[in-house]
Amino acid sequence: MNKIIAFLLFFTICISIPVHGQDLLKGNDLKAVVVDDLSDVQIAELQSQLSGKNMTIDQVEPMALSKGMSPSEFSKLRARLQALKPEANVSTGEVSAGDSKDPSVSKKNKLSDSPATIKRSNPQIFGSELFNNAALSFEPNLKLATPLNYTLGPDDELQISVYGVQEFNASLKVSSEGKISIPYVGQISVSGMTIEAATQKIKSAMSKVYSTVASGQSTVTVSLSRIRTIRVTIIGSMQPGNYAVSSLSTVYNALHLAGGPAENGSYRNIELIRNNKIFKSIDIYRFLINGDQSDDVGLKDNDVIRIPIYRNRVKLEGEVKRAGIFEMKGEETFFDLLGFASGFSEEAYTASVNVVQKTDKEYKIKDILSSEFLTYKPLSGDVYKVSKILSRYENRITIEGAVFRPNFYSFFTGMKVSDLVSKAEGIREDAYTKRARIVRVKEDLTTEMVEVDLEKALAGDATANIELKKEDILTIYSLLDFKENFKITIDGEIKKPGTYDYFENLSLNDLLIEAGGLTGAASKKVEIARMLKSEDVDKDGKKRVEVINLEINVQNNEQLENIKLFPFDVINIRKLPVYEHPEMVVIKGEVNYPGKYVLANKEERIYDVITKAGGLTNQANIDGVKIKRPIKAEQIEDLDRIDLNLGKGDSIQKDLTDKVIKLKYATIPVDWQKIKANKNHYSNIMLLPGDEIEVMAYDEAVKISGNVLLTSEIPYRKGKGFNYYLDAVGGLDNKGWKRKSYIIYPNGKAATSSSFLFFRSYPDVEPGSQIVVPAKPESKKMSTAEVVTIASVLTSLAGVIIAILR
Incomplete structure (x- = not known):
């Protein structure tokens, strides 16, 4: 009931809107208007009426509010009107898609009915993509100037202007009788x-x-x-x-707009019916x-577009450029069908089609043979299948x-053999001419090998220069294929040690240059290990290689x-007995001359x-001397090799290794007071290259x-103990x-x-030390079932014990 009242109220508004805004809504009560109950058609009609009155x-808002419409309802009305397409720009004479009362919407006027949402059961039908694509609307461009051949009719609106000495401007609507009324x-x-023609008549x-x-x-x-x-009617x-x-x-x-032909509709024989006669046949x-x-x-008013049922549809699949379902006319041939599919693909077998x-x-x-295509x-x-060509060659x-x-x-x-060799521009210098090979496929598709005396065949011997068959594979061997790929190795004090290719007449000087020359640590001692070759077997079997020792000039x-x-050969360049680069350690912290030594x-x-x-400074903490020693890669490898017998899947060993890698340094505590008293004390350890001595400040x-x-x-x-310092920070949390x-002392030493x-x-606390409280391990509580x-x-066990004691 509310919808009917709202519609009647708005209809009354629309038909009573005068040219002057002050008379709008006169005599109407809009308190009961509910905008959400209005249909899209009613909103469109209201927009059209407002536009007709300019x-x-x-301009409507103050009058609507004065007649009882709530501001919230008017806001909804404004939003729905703004959602419609914009009105025409009358001043320029250009019209947009919204200039007509209802230019391009279906009778249901719902977005869900748009062609883009229509799903066809068979998208393979050629031409259906034209109507499945919302971007292809074929909508007329209403922003262009009015065509001169445009035929006027009722409801068209003309903008007539006179300018110059005299002026006149009016927007006049063509009446249902086909006339316009110009004042005076x-x-x-x-x-x-x-x-x-109308322009000339109006001017006259x-x-x-x-x-x-x-x-x-x-x-x-x-x-x-x-x-x-x-209005047009579309059937089918x-x-x-x-x-x-x-x-x-x-x-x-x-x-x-109608979604194109139906599933069984024709794309080739669409009829445009005008005045009860077929005006145009559309393909x-x-x-x-x-x-x-x-x-x-x-189109003209009351035109009918009739889409009949198709008469002849065929399917084309396989190796064509555009497979699908095509509609054929009676006089068209298979050649025309290929044209619709844009022809065969590159891999198509075109001799015949199944x-x-x-x-x-x-x-x-x-x-269908190729001669019958036309x-x-x-x-x-019909279902036509175009297959692929065979994966083989005819020649x-x-x-x-x-x-x-x-x-x-x-x-x-x-x-013949010589003809094929000539096509390949002859044999190379390394060709083995005593024998060549032909691999041939016989008629039963098995293969056989045919031997060829290549030297005689190329010399013109008719017996050797045999006749070839298609798909033959002629193989000409190379002398290089029969030679072993020899290598030679050089190691020791050479800049680029490694394995190199061996060449005939290769000398030690050649190899030294190829390997980048000697290093500065090379000694004059050189050892060459050479492979033994002999037809006679050594009965003792002890000697495996021959070792040659010689001296060279390292300069x-x-x-x-x-x-x-x-x-x-394996060449080893020995290192000098004494050849070491100066190694350094670092000392930093509270010493008089920190740096590298x-x-x-x-x-x-x-x-x-x-x-x-220069010894320790006055600010040094004599209990805060320690050595940080880099952890070497081989130490991590040794740790990985240790088997802790933890079983498969246990992560303890991996976590241990990862922790060592993260540390990078191992800390060695030093008792400096005892070292000063006795240089032979065990804390006075021997230093290694890369060590870092750190002296902490007090x-x-x-x-x-x-x-x-x-x-x-x-x-x-x-004099204060361990508990004093824990109490000073509030004690432990619930996981402590x-x-x-x-406790960790300044020199890196720890005590528990x-x-x-x-x-x-608990251990004694010293200045500069650190107390660490770890977290309790998480323990899993037993479930009720456990x-x-x-x-x-336990009950069963108690019963057994009681039975025994009896």
Whole structure:
């Protein structure tokens, strides 16, 4: 009931809107209006009425609110009106898609009915993609100037302007009788006239009233400000029905709105019926194949587009450029069908095409030869299958091996070995001419090998120069194929040690140069290990290689005695007994001269280096001396090789290795006070290259970290124990594990708590040390089922014990 009341109220508004906005909504109560209950058609009619009176929604607002419409409902109305297509720009004489009352919407006027949402059951039908693509709407361009041959009719609106000495401007609608009424001029009949003819008629009539028009002092212009809507009927489409379209719309525009032909509709024999007669027969294939739009004629009011059922459809699949289902006319042949499919693909077998046809009772297969393509007429229901060409050659022959151009070549009847070698531009210098090979496919598709004396064949011997067959493969061997690929190895104090190719007459000087020359550590001692070869077997079997020791001049890569090498020789350049680069350590922190220091000998110790650095400063913490030693790659490899017997899938060993890799350094605590008292103390360790000595500054604070309530640093107080510092940071959190707490001293040494009987003692706290409280390990609680199981086991066990005791 509310919808009916709202509609009647808005209808009353629309028909009562005057030219002046102050009289809008006069005498109407709009309190009961619910915008959500209005249909899209009602909103469109309201927009059309507002446009006809040259009013905007903003001009309507104060009057609508004054008549009881709520601001929220008016906001909804404004949003729905703005969602429609924009109105025409009357001042320029151009019209947009929204200029007609309902130019391009179906009778249901719903977005869900648009052609883009229509799904066809068989998209293989050629031409269906034209109507499945929303971008191809064929909608007329309403922003172009009005065509001069446009035929006027009722509901068209003309913009007539006179400018110059006299002025006049009016927008006049063509009445249902086909006339326009010009003030002081009278009624002029324009229906059925072109815009060009109507312009001349209007000018002639106005010149009788406006004298300056006749004298040329004023000019008359006539343009189309609003295009009328026409109604067309479409039968046999995906969405048949009556459609309101712009009077500039064409057949293709209407077909697209209706979703194109139905599943069984024809694409070749569409009829445009005008005044109960067939005005035009439309073949969409003309547009699809040739881009010919001659069938896309303009529509008139009450036109009928009839899409009949197809008569002949065939299917083409396989090796064609555009496979699908095609509609055929009676006079068209298979050659025309190929044209619709854009022809064969590159891999198509074109000698004949296989077709599956239907008889009254069953299927039958027929072959269409290429000579019949121009005459064979497809039958409805035919299925044509274009197969691929065979993966074989009708005239191929192959030559490979020691020729200048090994490749495939064309075969001809009577071709001989010498002919094929000539095509390959002859044999190479390394060709083995005593024997060649032909691999031939026999008639039963098995293969055989034919031997050829190549030397005689090339010399013209008719017996050796045998005749070839297609698909023969002629192989010419190379002498290089029979030679072993010899290598030679050089190692030791050479810049590029490795294995190199051996060449005949290769000498030691040649190999030294190829390997980049000797290093500075090379000694004069050189060892050459040479492979033994003998027909006689050594009964003892002890000697495996021959070792040759010699001396060279390390100052020159060119030796006076240029020793000849043999295949598989292994040359070792020995290193000088004493050849070591100076190695350094780093000392930093609280020493007088921090920096890098060279290790003068292999037994230099930490005391010696700190002495070189001027000793400790006054700010140094004598308990904070430590050595950071880099972890070497081989140490990590040794750790990986250790088997902890943890079983498969255990991650402890991997975690241990990863932790070592992350550390990069191993920390060695140093007791400097004892070293000063006794240089032979075990803390005075021998240094290694890369070691880093770190002397910490004196720090009176004690750092507490880990699972405590507050990570902080507490000033050191002499005599205070472990618990004092834990209490100073608020104690442990709920995960803290006090009995596993430990302390790290400034020199890197760590100490843990210990227990005796029921007593636990904690390590002493020193200035600059750090107390760490670890987290308790997570323990899994027993489930109810586990508790019940254990209880039942204990109960059974108790029963057994009682039974025994009885």
